[in-house]
Amino acid sequence: MAMSTFQASVRRTTAEMDAWQALAPEPVLDAAQPVVDAHHHIELHGLPDYDLTSLRKDVGSGHNVAATVYMECAAHYRENGPPAMAPVGETEWVAAITRDTEDRSGPRLAAGIVGFADLLLGDAVAEVLEAHVAAGDGRFRGIRQMTASDPGFSMLLPPRPPGMLADDGFRRGFARLAPLGLSFDAFVYHPQLREVAALADAFPETVIILDHIGTPLAAGPYAGRREEVFEPWRRDISMLGERLNVRMKLGGFGMFSCGFGFEDHAQPASSAELAAAWKPYAETCLAAFGADRCMFESNFPVDRQSASYRLFWNALKRIAAGWSPGERQAMLHDTAARAYRLATQHPSSPDAASRPDRRRDRDASPVRRRRPRSRDRRSADRLPLQRSRPRRSRRSGERAPPPPADRERSCG
DSSP, X not given: OOHHHHHTTOOSOHHHHHHHHTTSOOOOSSTTSEEEEEEEOSSBTTBTTOOHHHHHHHHTSSSEEEEEEEEOOSOSOOSSSOGGXXXXXXXXXXXXXXXXXXXXXXXXXXXXXXXXXXXXXXXXXXXXXXXXXXXXXXXXXXXXOOOOOBTXXXXXXXXOOTTGGXXXXXXXXXXXXXXXXXXXXXXXXXXXXXXXXXXXXXXXXXXXXXXXXXXXXXXXXXXXXXXXXXXXXXXXXXXXXXXXXXXXXXXXXXXXXXXXXXXXXXXXOOHHHHHHHHHHHHHHHHHHHOGGGEEEOOOBTGGGGTSOHHHHHHHHHHHHTTSOHHHHHIIIIIHHHHHTTOOOSSOSSTTGGGSOGGGGGGGGSOOOOOOOSOSTTOOGGGSOSSOOOOXXXXXXXXXXOOOOOOOOOOOO
């Protein structure tokens, strides 16, 4: 993420956000529920003062966070050596600063680490991937290469070459992930979801984790067009849900690109207000993927511009409240723990004690298996690699309605 473009969109410093968020205190909802935060950064460009101490403060603000997943953000690259190896410095750094949480009884920070490697290197990227694994202290789980690109929207990220996911060199590099048991985090904009589906079809043995619900744009040139964007986004999410090697991250709602505008309010929104705005998107994803392939993320500190960590997870828990206990456990803890192969202090599901430990490894390399008869016992890492019918909400059987049109606003 380029510093200049991201900094232009930062409304408040970390200190200013602390003061603003203090205006809307809320008690923690369902404090005993274990949570895995599937996506956060540390010392992100534009918010460099959001350091490990800041993360500890947020994670310790009341929710029962069992573990977190660190997501690459171009921090602490190596300054010497081959340029292709520079991103390994980020893995070395985050593994070192969070190593002490491995032996604590509290949250395991960066229990999973996702780094960056340039897959356009083709076969040569294998050396970089192996270096990440060696540097990751047993916690390196995959890579993210941001390919978000839209000809009319370049307000947060520098332009990426269009069609990168179909590039021959990129795909040769992508083929190197599965043999190492690594997943791929995909950050794209909503017009690119079919490109993700094509990639998933070409590499059914590789787990792809879609960040930020596929980023339905609603800012900049897309401001005021929420209903217009929602239907094609919903259609493509349903189509993508048929690819059983794809997982979905429910989050990124607080990004400026999603256009909700809560960061501009003089008074922070309540968790109920946040949940009401985000629910149509989350329910669409849950209908398409099922709870056993959906996981919640904070995307902090990016989404911290919109709400505090406590309110953010209160809102996500409100979204999950209408689902069964097993489904809530899946989307708040189990799916992320399986997808990123995390060891936590909490069971992976109510019947986890009866499952062999080796099941945790299958998300990194899905295999064809017979579909279990009962939906309640179904787990994404036990499904066959074939297309299935899109799922609908258990509660209503209806498609989630589009959200109301939002006001015109600039991504800033």
